[in-house]
Amino acid sequence: MDSTVLPPVSLTELDHLAGRAATVMNRLRDRVYAPGSEKRLELSFNVRSAAEMVGRSEKLIRDAEADGRLPPPDKDPETGRRTGYSLGEINRMREVFGTLPHRAPGDPPMVLAVQNFKGGVGKSTVVAHLAQFFALKGYRVCVIDCDSQASTTAVFGLNPDVDVDEEEDTLYPFFRHGGPPSLSYALRATYWPGIALIPANLGLYDAEYEFAARMARDHAFVLDRMRAGVETIQDRFDIVLLDPPPALGMISLSVLRAANALLIPAPPNNIDFASTAHFLKMMSATLAEIAQHGGARNYSFVKILATKMNDQKSAHVAIKRMMDAVFPQDVLGAVLKDSAEIDNATANLKTVYELTGPATRSDTHKRCRAYLDAVGREVEILIRKTWPSHHADLRKEGIL
Incomplete structure (x- = not known):
């Protein structure tokens, strides 16, 4: 009598399964990435919103348009009304009025890693929304996708399988021995004014194996390669956001060494929060270990962000209450x-x-926009606290 009534699944059948999955993904991509199309930002702001974003009155904006400091606004040919301003035009206004929030040359660039070794905690969601929040505020932002799953790359309008070449467009060449001296080669402008992207795709996964193989003979290169790369481009930006893989691998360790601040997304449920607790313990032990080889790494701030919170679930409420009690200074x-x-x-x-x-x-x-804005504002304040040139304004705002 057979020990099982289920037939064994062979490699050939696994191949067929993978092929069918690829067919589904291709159909989804065909729907989202229309042939010959590029993703565009369709946001438009009326003069009232523009005034709020720029920090000047509507009258000052109209005066600047009248005297030629700003170009005349586009108008509907039928109604004669303003059609609205693009984000690029808003930033032009900020430039004219001197209200761009850029850090001063003496302020350290913020290199913020949104890090957790567990997948599904909202890491890429946080990275993409933070990047766009900062761009709406007028900051110069760079997003570095370090995750071979390339979720952030896809959100920014690139098909990782078609539009991204791991040998030319991702971190992979920089991670290899004898690679480019700077990350400039991989920077791409995006359809969002103020946001540049270094994309990723599945080929980046190979870097994990190459890094691991090289670790024993050249640990300094592996641990500090990301930091060295970020330093070659960071002067062009106010904020660099790192989106690492959801695993404790060589790239994640390199990201931890490159960042000068950490944001840890953690859903308030038993499994995810337990994983976050393990992540914090592993991170502490790992950084202590690698500090013996490459020097200690200090952070401007390390904050936990409760994500995917559901107020209707009593377990979520209880765990969030516990998080606030145990980490009173560390939870956003x-x-x-x-x-x-x-x-x-x-x-x-x-x-x-x-x-x-x-x-x-x-x-x-x-409601959702309000949640996102609140997260963005709190992180923005933390970042501005690291910039001495912003301290006077923070005092005026009653924050310092």
Whole structure:
């Protein structure tokens, strides 16, 4: 009598399964990445919103348009009304009025890693939304996708399988022996004014094996390669966001060494928070170990962000309360709550910040946007505290 009624699954059948999965993914990509199309930012701001974003009155904006310091606004040919301003035009206004929030030359660039060794905690969601929040504020942002799954790359409009070559466009060449001396080769402008991207794709996974093989004979190269790369481009930006893989691998260790601040997304449920606790313990032990080889690494701040929070789940509420009690100084006050708005946007490779039209007038959208803005503002304040040139303004705002 057979020991099982289930037939064995052979490598050939696994091959067929992978092929069918690839067919599904190709159909999804064909729907999202229309042939010959490029992702565009369709946001438009009326003069009232522009005044709030720029920090000047509507009258000053109109005066600057009238006297030629700003170009005349586009108008609807039928109604004669202003059609709205793009983010690029908003930044031009900020430049004219001197309200761009850039760090001063003496301020250290912020290199922020959104790090957790567990997948599914909202890491890439946080990276993409933070990048766009900062861009809306007028900061110069670089996003470095260090994860071979390339979720962040896809959200920024690139098909990792078609638009990204691991030998030319990702971190992979820089990680190899004898690679380029700077990360400049991989920087790409995006459809978001103020955001540059270093993309990723599945080929980046090979770097993990090559790094691991090289670790024994050249640990300094492996541990500090990311930091060396970031230092070659960081002067062009105010904020560099690192999106590492959800695993304790060589790239993740290199990211921990490159960052000068950490944001740790942690959903308030038993499994994910237990994983976060293990991550903190492993990170502490690992950094202590590698400090013996490459020197200690200090951070401007390390904060935990509660993500995917559901107020209707008593377990979430209880664990969040415990997080606040155990980590009173380490958990952000803002919470990124579970929202169908984020899921729906992600399904179309978008973020909540780039949605337009009637959908943005729903209560669900407004609540979600409020959660995201609160997270962005709190992180922004932490970053500005690291910039001496911003301290006087922070005092005026009652923050310092």
